[in-house]
Amino acid sequence: MMIAISATFMIFFLCSPSVAILITRLPLPSPVTGPESVAFDRNGGGPYVGVSDGRILKYAGPTEGFKEYAFTSPNRNKTICDGLADFSELQATCGRPLGLRFNHQTNELYVADAYSGLIKIGPNGGAPTQCFKDIQPQQENVNTTLGFLDGLDVDVNSGVVYFTQASANYRFKDAQALQSSRDQSGSLFSLDPKTNQTRVLMRGLALASGVAVSRDGSFVLVSEYLANRIQRFWLRGPRANSSELFLQLTGRPDNIRSNQRGQFWVAVNGALGPNPPPRPTILPGGLRISENGVILQILSLVKEFGSEAASEVHEHNGTLYSGSLRASYVPISSMI
Ligand SMILES: *[C@@H]1O[C@H](CO)[C@@H](O)[C@H](O)[C@H]1NC(C)=O
Ligand SMILES: *[C@@H]1O[C@H](CO)[C@@H](O)[C@H](O)[C@H]1NC(C)=O
Ligand SMILES: *[C@@H]1O[C@H](CO)[C@@H](O)[C@H](O)[C@H]1NC(C)=O
Ligand SMILES: *[C@@H]1O[C@H](CO)[C@@H](O)[C@H](O)[C@H]1NC(C)=O
Ligand SMILES: *[C@@H]1O[C@H](CO)[C@@H](O)[C@H](O)[C@H]1NC(C)=O
Numbered sequence: 001m002m003i004a005i006s007a008t009f010m011i012f013f014l015c016s017p018s019v020a021i022l023i024t025r026l027p028l029p030s031p032v033t034g035p036e037s038v039a040f041d042r043n044g045g046g047p048y049v050g051v052s053d054g055r056i057l058k059y060a061g062p063t064e065g066f067k068e069y070a071f072t073s074p075n076r077n078k079t080i081c082d083g084l085a086d087f088s089e090l091q092a093t094c095g096r097p098l099g100l101r102f103n104h105q106t107n108e109l110y111v112a113d114a115y116s117g118l119i120k121i122g123p124n125g126g127a128p129t130q131c132f133k134d135i136q137p138q139q140e141n142v143n144t145t146l147g148f149l150d151g152l153d154v155d156v157n158s159g160v161v162y163f164t165q166a167s168a169n170y171r172f173k174d175a176q177a178l179q180s181s182r183d184q185s186g187s188l189f190s191l192d193p194k195t196n197q198t199r200v201l202m203r204g205l206a207l208a209s210g211v212a213v214s215r216d217g218s219f220v221l222v223s224e225y226l227a228n229r230i231q232r233f234w235l236r237g238p239r240a241n242s243s244e245l246f247l248q249l250t251g252r253p254d255n256i257r258s259n260q261r262g263q264f265w266v267a268v269n270g271a272l273g274p275n276p277p278p279r280p281t282i283l284p285g286g287l288r289i290s291e292n293g294v295i296l297q298i299l300s301l302v303k304e305f306g307s308e309a310a311s312e313v314h315e316h317n318g319t320l321y322s323g324s325l326r327a328s329y330v331p332i333s334s335m336i
Helices: 002-015 172-179
Strands: 021-027 048-050 055-059 066-071 097-103 108-113 117-121 128-130 149-154 161-165 186-192 197-205 208-213 219-224 229-234 243-248 252-258 264-269 285-289 295-300 312-316 319-323 329-334
Touching: 048 097, 048 108, 055 097, 097 161, 108 161, 117 149, 149 219, 149 252, 161 208, 186 208, 186 219, 197 219, 197 229, 208 264, 219 252, 229 252, 252 312, 264 312, 264 319
Parallel strands: 097 149, 149 208, 208 252
Antiparallel strands: 021 329, 048 055, 055 066, 097 108, 108 117, 108 149, 117 128, 149 161, 161 186, 186 197, 208 219, 219 229, 229 243, 252 264, 264 285, 285 295, 312 319, 319 329
């Protein structure tokens, strides 16, 4: 019965995906681009975004716009790096922040950087701390020079950080080649800041792009961009330490973000929805999914991004803030 109901919902929504209503666009300071992920601090301040030149910017209101908050590469040189374009070789020294999330207990910002690894920023912003510096190789066999980290989430209750390595074989500057490959070298990790213990939760992932932890901390979802699917890894309960298919899609899933009701928004590009006929055009959008994997809403973001891919859909205070690797702005949309 449950299955029949959800199938009906899917078909209904596939026939009529709703179109997000664009409220405004928050412009980035030219010429930087690529607000891949969006975060808010524990006081609701932000949005914070990581951009192409390795900085993290905080939105300070309509008059001031986006201001520099922090950076992710310990060796970053402002003269060389400020204003850098995306996919440049120099990002290896300037940094390229992707997934962002605050620990709301400490107001520290955790960042998955495509070149600098897992980064922590103190509550006043500024210079980064590299979390991976002290990890011993014998601890779970983690490669200390972790390349191309991508998605990140923080469990609000435990402070445990979950993050993905998109691929062990490709670098961020070769993201286009990775996107047309059959790579399966991505991984899902966790770091407990209380003990500094790092665990490898899943390996062999096909471009592990996004990650989100459930509201009760019993599981994490990880999106595999190249496999058009979302997997669930159980952290607690009878199936702890095992994974299962959560949702098969026809479009490419990127970041996953939970909302205050414990549901998830997934940025999806290409054909939107679980099982429509193949459609070749890029269609940026978001899917709202229940904790049980039922699709509750399919939202087109064509007005926000045109034919550019969306990387994140983030619900905050009743409106949606969207991320994209190519945009020069952060669109805010109503959810209807
Ligand atoms: C930053 O780069 C500029 C230009 O190459 C150079 O003149 C300057 O010394 C560098 N600054 C630091 C702190 O390395
Ligand atoms: C660690 O990663 C680097 C960069 O991806 C790679 O060159 C090196 O071979 C890896 N080391 C191990 C032990 O896997
Ligand atoms: C964890 O590592 C950081 C540096 O990366 C260090 O400052 C901190 O003391 C460590 N914490 C524990 C519990 O070992
Ligand atoms: C899951 O794995 C962790 C780390 O290896 C271990 O401590 C825990 O006991 C395991 N849980 C179950 C239910 O197997
Ligand atoms: C949240 O949304 C309400 C209604 O749209 C608005 O009045 C309020 O200022 C918003 N709060 C924040 C912190 O953005």
